[in-house]
Amino acid sequence: MTPPRAPAMSPDDRRASIIAVTMPLLREKGRIVSTKEIAKAAGIAEGTIFRVFDSKDDLIDATVHDAFDNSTLLVELAEIDRALCLRDRLARAVAIMQEHLQGVFALMTVLHASGQPMRPPTHDGDAHRRREEATAELDEAFVELIGDDARLLRVSATTFIGYLRMLTLSSVHPMLGGQASTPEELVDVLLEGALDRGSGHGPDRSQDRTPTTPPTLSRKKTT
Structure with a gap:
C-alpha cells in the first residue's frame, strides 16, 4: 500500500518533524533503526x-545533536508559573532538567550498547563557542526564574545555579547508581541543607531575619 502523501511543510518543519519521530526509535533501537521504520512512524514515504x-547517518547525527539542544528546555522553563513560590518553581525546573538529562543518557546508553556510540563532539572554535552560549542561555533562564527571590539566598544566584546543576546531573547519571532524588527532595536539600532542624544543629529559626542576613548554624557552647 502506498503511504499517504505527506502534508506540505517547509524544509525546516519537515526536518524537525522527522527528527521528533526518530528520537524515540533511536533510544529504543540505536543505529540499527531503519529509515523504513522511521518513515512508517512519521506517516510519510521513505x-x-x-x-x-x-x-x-545524517538523520541520526541530527537527532543526536537535537537531544543536546537547549531550545525546548528554555521554552519549558519560561512556561513555569512565576506566581509559584521559589521552592515550587525550582522543583518544576529540576523536573524538566531531569527528564531532559534522562533522555540524553538513555540515548547514549543504547548507542553504546549497539556498538556505535555517539561520535565525539567537534572541538573546533565554533562548536566550543556554541556550547558556551548554550550553557549561558540556560543559566540566564534559571537566574530569571529565581528573579527577586535571589535576595533570599546567602550565595549569588549564579553560584546557587551551579550547585543546582551538579545535584540535578548527579541525581540521574546512570554511572552513579541509586534511586534518583525527586525534584522536591533535591531542592529542599539545596535550600535548607541536610541537617535535621530538630537536632539542635540546624539553622536557628527562633528569630526572624532580614533576607540579606545569611543563616548560620547554631553551635553548642563549650565551657
Whole structure:
C-alpha cells in the first residue's frame, strides 16, 4: 500500500518533524533503526526522508545533536508559573532538567550498547563557542526564574545555579547508581541543607531575619 502523501511543510518543519519521530526509535533501537521504520512512524514515504537528509547517518547525527539542544528546555522553563513560590518553581525546573538529562543518557546508553556510540563532539572554535552560549542561555533562564527571590539566598544566584546543576546531573547519571532524588527532595536539600532542624544543629529559626542576613548554624557552647 502506498503511504499517504505527506502534508506540505517547509524544509525546516519537515526536518524537525522527522527528527521528533526518530528520537524515540533511536533510544529504543540505536543505529540499527531503519529509515523504513522511521518513515512508517512519521506517516510519510521513505523517500521523503532523503529529500531532507543526505543519508540515514545524517538523520541520526541530527537527532543526536537535537537531544543536546537547549531550545525546548528554555521554552519549558519560561512556561513555569512565576506566581509559584521559589521552592515550587525550582522543583518544576529540576523536573524538566531531569527528564531532559534522562533522555540524553538513555540515548547514549543504547548507542553504546549497539556498538556505535555517539561520535565525539567537534572541538573546533565554533562548536566550543556554541556550547558556551548554550550553557549561558540556560543559566540566564534559571537566574530569571529565581528573579527577586535571589535576595533570599546567602550565595549569588549564579553560584546557587551551579550547585543546582551538579545535584540535578548527579541525581540521574546512570554511572552513579541509586534511586534518583525527586525534584522536591533535591531542592529542599539545596535550600535548607541536610541537617535535621530538630537536632539542635540546624539553622536557628527562633528569630526572624532580614533576607540579606545569611543563616548560620547554631553551635553548642563549650565551657
